[in-house]
Amino acid sequence: MALIVQKYGGTSVGDVDRIKNVARRVKETVDAGNQVVVVVSARSGVTNDLIARAKALNPKPDDREMDMLLAVGEQETIALTAMALHAIGVPAVSRTGAQAGILTDIEHTRARITSISGGDIRAQLDAGKVVILAGFQGHSPDGQITTLGRGGSDLSAVAIAAAVKADLCQICTDVDGVYTADPRVVPNARKIDEISYEAMLELASSGSKVMQNRAVEFAQKFNVVFEVRSSFNNNPGTIVKEEVPSMEDVVVSGVALDVNQAKVTVLQIPDRPGSAAKLFQALGAAGVSVDMIVQNIGRDGLANMTFTVPRDDVQRAEAAVIACFPEVEADQLFEASDIAKVSVVGVGMRSHSGVAAKLFAALAEGGVNIELVSTSEIKISVGIDPKDAVAASRLVHDAFGLGQA
Amino acid sequence: MALIVQKYGGTSVGDVDRIKNVARRVKETVDAGNQVVVVVSARSGVTNDLIARAKALNPKPDDREMDMLLAVGEQETIALTAMALHAIGVPAVSRTGAQAGILTDIEHTRARITSISGGDIRAQLDAGKVVILAGFQGHSPDGQITTLGRGGSDLSAVAIAAAVKADLCQICTDVDGVYTADPRVVPNARKIDEISYEAMLELASSGSKVMQNRAVEFAQKFNVVFEVRSSFNNNPGTIVKEEVPSMEDVVVSGVALDVNQAKVTVLQIPDRPGSAAKLFQALGAAGVSVDMIVQNIGRDGLANMTFTVPRDDVQRAEAAVIACFPEVEADQLFEASDIAKVSVVGVGMRSHSGVAAKLFAALAEGGVNIELVSTSEIKISVGIDPKDAVAASRLVHDAFGLGQA
Numbered sequence: 001m002a003l004i005v006q007k008y009g010g011t012s013v014g015d016v017d018r019i020k021n022v023a024r025r026v027k028e029t030v031d032a033g034n035q036v037v038v039v040v041s042a043r044s045g046v047t048n049d050l051i052a053r054a055k056a057l058n059p060k061p062d063d064r065e066m067d068m069l070l071a072v073g074e075q076e077t078i079a080l081t082a083m084a085l086h087a088i089g090v091p092a093v094s095r096t097g098a099q100a101g102i103l104t105d106i107e108h109t110r111a112r113i114t115s116i117s118g119g120d121i122r123a124q125l126d127a128g129k130v131v132i133l134a135g136f137q138g139h140s141p142d143g144q145i146t147t148l149g150r151g152g153s154d155l156s157a158v159a160i161a162a163a164v165k166a167d168l169c170q171i172c173t174d175v176d177g178v179y180t181a182d183p184r185v186v187p188n189a190r191k192i193d194e195i196s197y198e199a200m201l202e203l204a205s206s207g208s209k210v211m212q213n214r215a216v217e218f219a220q221k222f223n224v225v226f227e228v229r230s231s232f233n234n235n236p237g238t239i240v241k242e243e244v245p246s247m248e249d250v251v252v253s254g255v256a257l258d259v260n261q262a263k264v265t266v267l268q269i270p271d272r273p274g275s276a277a278k279l280f281q282a283l284g285a286a287g288v289s290v291d292m293i294v295q296n297i298g299r300d301g302l303a304n305m306t307f308t309v310p311r312d313d314v315q316r317a318e319a320a321v322i323a324c325f326p327e328v329e330a331d332q333l334f335e336a337s338d339i340a341k342v343s344v345v346g347v348g349m350r351s352h353s354g355v356a357a358k359l360f361a362a363l364a365e366g367g368v369n370i371e372l373v374s375t376s377e378i379k380i381s382v383g384i385d386p387k388d389a390v391a392a393s394r395l396v397h398d399a400f401g402l403g404q405a
Numbered sequence: 406m407a408l409i410v411q412k413y414g415g416t417s418v419g420d421v422d423r424i425k426n427v428a429r430r431v432k433e434t435v436d437a438g439n440q441v442v443v444v445v446s447a448r449s450g451v452t453n454d455l456i457a458r459a460k461a462l463n464p465k466p467d468d469r470e471m472d473m474l475l476a477v478g479e480q481e482t483i484a485l486t487a488m489a490l491h492a493i494g495v496p497a498v499s500r501t502g503a504q505a506g507i508l509t510d511i512e513h514t515r516a517r518i519t520s521i522s523g524g525d526i527r528a529q530l531d532a533g534k535v536v537i538l539a540g541f542q543g544h545s546p547d548g549q550i551t552t553l554g555r556g557g558s559d560l561s562a563v564a565i566a567a568a569v570k571a572d573l574c575q576i577c578t579d580v581d582g583v584y585t586a587d588p589r590v591v592p593n594a595r596k597i598d599e600i601s602y603e604a605m606l607e608l609a610s611s612g613s614k615v616m617q618n619r620a621v622e623f624a625q626k627f628n629v630v631f632e633v634r635s636s637f638n639n640n641p642g643t644i645v646k647e648e649v650p651s652m653e654d655v656v657v658s659g660v661a662l663d664v665n666q667a668k669v670t671v672l673q674i675p676d677r678p679g680s681a682a683k684l685f686q687a688l689g690a691a692g693v694s695v696d697m698i699v700q701n702i703g704r705d706g707l708a709n710m711t712f713t714v715p716r717d718d719v720q721r722a723e724a725a726v727i728a729c730f731p732e733v734e735a736d737q738l739f740e741a742s743d744i745a746k747v748s749v750v751g752v753g754m755r756s757h758s759g760v761a762a763k764l765f766a767a768l769a770e771g772g773v774n775i776e777l778v779s780t781s782e783i784k785i786s787v788g789i790d791p792k793d794a795v796a797a798s799r800l801v802h803d804a805f806g807l808g809q810a
Contacts, residue, residue: 016461050481056421057485058492065491068499069484072477076455079474080462086470087463094473099548143504 002167003035003125007135007157010044011174012231013077022231023084025172026130030090035125037164039135039157040081042073063108067137067147070109071097074134074153081132092130095119097137097145100160104138104146111138111146113155113218116163125164133160151212158215162222169219169226170237171211176230177238178203178210180402181255185393188403192253193236196243196347199253202379206256206343216240243347251355252346252400257393259386261291262311263339263371266321268302268328279305279324286320288313292341292374292383306372308339308383339371340389343381344396356380362399368392407572408440408530412540412562415449416579417636418482427636428489430577431535435495440530442569444540444562445486447478468513472542472552475514476502479539479558486537497535500524502542502550505565509543509551516543516551518560518623521568530569538565556617563620567627574624574631575642576616581635582643583608583615585807586660590798593808597658598641601648601752604658607784611661611748621645648752656760657751657805662798664791666696667716668744668776671726673707673733684710684729691725693718697746697779697788711777713744713788744776745794748786749801761785767804773797 006029008022022038029036050069054061061069078094085092101117121131135153138146148155154171161169178200181189195203197220204213210228219226219240229237247253269275276295283290293307309317314336322330349355359380363370368391372383384392397403411434413427427443434441455474459466466474483499490497506522526536540558543551553560559576566574583605586594600608602625609618615633624631624645634642652658674680681700688695698712714722719741727735754760764785768775773796777788789797802808 016458019462053421053485054488057424058488061488062491065484065487065499068487068501069481072480075477075480076474079470080458082470082473083459083463083466086467094470096473096550145501 001033001035003037003164004029005037005039005157005161005164005166005169007039007153007169007171008041008231009153009173010041010047012172013040013081014044016080019077019080019084022081023088023090025231026085027088027090030130036130037121037125037160037166038081038130038132039153039160040074040077040132041135041153042070042077046073046076064144067108067111067145070147071134071137071145074136078132078134085130085132090130091128092132093124094132094134095121096134097156098139098143100133102138102156102159104140104148106140106142106144106146108144108146110149111140113138113148113159116159118160118163121160121164149214151215154212154215155218158219158222158224158226161226162218162224166224169224171226171228172231173210173228174231175210175228176233176235177228178208178240178254180253181393181397182208182257185257185390186255186397186403189397190402190404192238194239194241194247195253196247197240198243198378199345199347200240202343202345202376203254203256206258206341206345206379206381208254208256247347249348250346251348251352252344252402254345255393255397255400255402256343256345257389258341258343259389260311261308261339261341261383262314262336263306263308263383264314264317264321265335266305267333267335269305269325270327271303275303276305279321282320282324283309283317286316288317288320292372292381294372294374308341308372311338338386339383340386340392341381341383342389342392342396343379344400345379347378349378349380358399359396362395363392366391366395368395406438406440408442408569409434410442410444410562410566410569410571410574412444412558412574412576413446413636414558414578415446415452417577418445418486419449421485424482424485424489427486428493428495430636431490432493432495435535441535442526442530442565442571443486443535443537444558444565445479445482445537446540446558447475447482451478451481469549472513472550475552476539476542476550479541483537483539490535490537495535496533497537498529499537499539500526501539502561503544505538507543507561507564509545509553511545511547511549511551513549513551515554516545518543518553518564521564523565523568526565526569554619556620559617559620560623563624563627563629563631566631567623567629571629574629576631576633577636578615578633579636580615580633581638581640582633583613583645583659585658586798586802587613587662590662590795591660591802591808594802595807595809597643599644599646599652600658601652602645603648603783604750604752605645607748607750607781608659608661611663611746611750611784611786613659613661652752654753655751656753656757657749657807659750660798660802660805660807661748661750662794663746663748664794665716666713666744666746666788667719667741668711668713668788669719669722669726670740671710671730672738672740674710674730675732676708680708681710684726687725687729688714688722691721693722693725697777697786699777713746713777716743743791744788745791745797746786746788747794747797747801748784749805750784752783754783754785763804764801767800768797771796771800773800
């Protein structure tokens with residue numbers, strides 16, 4: 001008998017029929033002799049509806065009240081899922097985040113988990129019940145309802161798996177697992193059987209939207225092995241775990257593409273100590289998330305600073321930059337254009353040279369011009385023209401031999 | 406400065422615009438120098454949607470999970486109402502039933518309040534905030550979410566008013582107050598300025614659907630004076646309070662009409678001790694709510710028992726009766742037909758004779774045949790043909806001089 005945590009996202013519990021499907025899958029897991037904790041999200045669409053209603057009443061709703069509001073989405077799903085399990089003869093009981101003792105700090109709408117008691121989950125499991133836990137939510141020390149931010153249900157699942165010492169944590173979603181590239185972009189992409197936390201994190205931050213990074217970071221910190229798999233079939237998924245030596249044999253595990261980036265160039269920054277710090281402090285204060293950064297110092301003593309930001313952040317970035325350097329004329333200071341980011345990720349990269357060379361060669365052969373480059377220990381990203389994004393992804397995927405045999 | 410509890414039902418918070426209306430009314434009360442606790446229901450329709458989803462998954466959903474599910478309706482409203490107040494500059498904070506320390510027994514879906522700590526409501530009020538409390542819900546000693554049954558938000562309002570020693574409890578609804586009769590039936594019906602708890606209870610149980618009886622009973626027990634008034638205008642409503650001597654001058658306060666009743670006759674019951682007890686035990690066990698009862702013993706040693714039940718309970722009543730007397734042929738045992746119940750209610754009735762005489766005379770003059778009669782200390786009800794219901798209500802209303810001058 002194993003103790004398994006299964007997480008189902010909003011699409012997987014989107015309507016009554018899909019909740020029935022989840023119940024059937026949970027029953028299969030129970031019938032195979034396992035104890036099961038099910039973590040569910042709000043039905044897809046519910047959270048957006050609630051947010052729309054809130055914004056109609058108040059353009060800037062209070063964070064605490066937003067948490068009070070949004071927590072109802074998951075609370076609805078846990079009750080419905082428990083009822084669906086009862087209907088097919090599976091004993092089950094629902095628990096809110098607070099009831100499961102998911103304690104967080106007081107940072108409403110983006111709370112961090114500080115501890116998990118698990119409440120009576122172990123006792124309920126030992127009494128033969130499936131426990132349905134509301135994802136995304138917890139409670140602060142003073143008894144307020146908190147939420148964990150976008151994708152927080154993944155975090156709830158990994159955290160409860162750590163707290164109850166689950167044998168396996170399954171993140172059930174609408175894809176079959178983690179792929180070497182997005183199959184919609186690279187048709188011969190292959191499902192990865194095993195991947196390290198670190199490579200998973202780099203893939204996610206490079207545009208592969210399988211899971212929220214905080215959940216992966218939490219899993220890494222507490223060494224929770226988890227599997228990303230489909231809610232709709234029984235194919236084996238991708239196991240995400242600590243790096244093992246054999247993983248290093250795979251130099252590159254995947255290619256990620258992010259087409260929602262913009263390249264921003266700030267021109268004529270006075271080239272004196274502190275200018276760059278001032279710029280990025282201002283962007284940080286404006287809530288702009290900066291990714292790749294390149295600096296060039298011109299012959300005239302003025303620097304150009306180029307970086308990428310999510311496309312939605314361009315306007316905020318422009319306002320922050322203009323406010324930062326009032327001595328420069330605004331229309332000569334700021335340029336922005338769309339850019340696509342292609343990244344190759346792999347823990348084996350550490351011990352192998354030549355990855356960058358192979359990447360650049362593949363792109364050059366395909367006539368793709370590289371506008372920006374940035375590297376981390378296990379990732380190389382290039383910024384390219386969006387029109388080349390699909391072709392570049394396929395070229396790079398082939399160059400590293402990632403396709404299906 | 407007074408401390409006022411205001412309760413708004415589902416219709417009053419039915420959509421974003423109506424929630425804004427509630428916020429404006431609360432602000433007026435605050436601007437007049439009062440502390441305010443607002444109790445809200447789920448938006449109208451939300452509870453029924455949730456129930457429909459539950460039934461689609463499980464025809465007999467578990468009561469505990471039903472409470473987990475239904476509690477989200479009010480939780481949504483409290484957050485939205487707080488946001489609406491913030492938007493017009495009124496400091497406010499929402500509280501669930503559990504956070505307000507509304508402790509109940511463990512009878513899920515029909516829990517009874519056992520105590521109310523109020524949580525930090527007093528502290529929040531003293532800090533200058535409006536407190537928005539989720540009606541209809543509480544929590545059991547073991548931390549489970551419970552609900553108080555249909556109309557439970559009225560009960561929440563009265564109970565929190567008692568707990569915080571409010572100066573006034575306003576039940577804001579879609580009518581202007583308690584009327585001498587339903588104005589849709591009796592056009593010259595008049596709003597009652599003051600009514601006793603007892604008369605209010607009899608009116609409600611006789612088909613006047615202004616408030617749930619449990620809330621009135623609770624108010625009577627803890628001597629909470631409350632006002633039934635409109636959510637949509639500023640007309641004074643009806644004050645409900647302990648009987649005072651002047652109330653006895655009013656022999657009859659109102660006429661109530663209930664057209665959702667059926668008259669059931671059980672024929673040929675063996676006329677021996679215990680037959681009636683057996684019958685009503687069986688009906689009780691089947692969840693049939695029995696109202697007026699008349700027994701006639703025939704010459705042949707068999708009794709006829711006639712009683713009224715809500716029309717929706719007729720089928721259950723029939724099944725229970727047939728199972729109860731297997732020795733009688735089923736098609737000779739049970740008869741049912743629709744009936745309307747007209748009641749006159751008034752605490753002055755105790756000390757005045759002649760009310761029944763005046764009632765029967767009015768109906769006789771109008772040619773209305775009386776099929777059943779039942780009386781309590783402050784109420785006389787007659788069962789009549791539904792086709793006579795409207796005419797009878799007007800005749801009786803006029804006979805007791807209840808109309809507007």
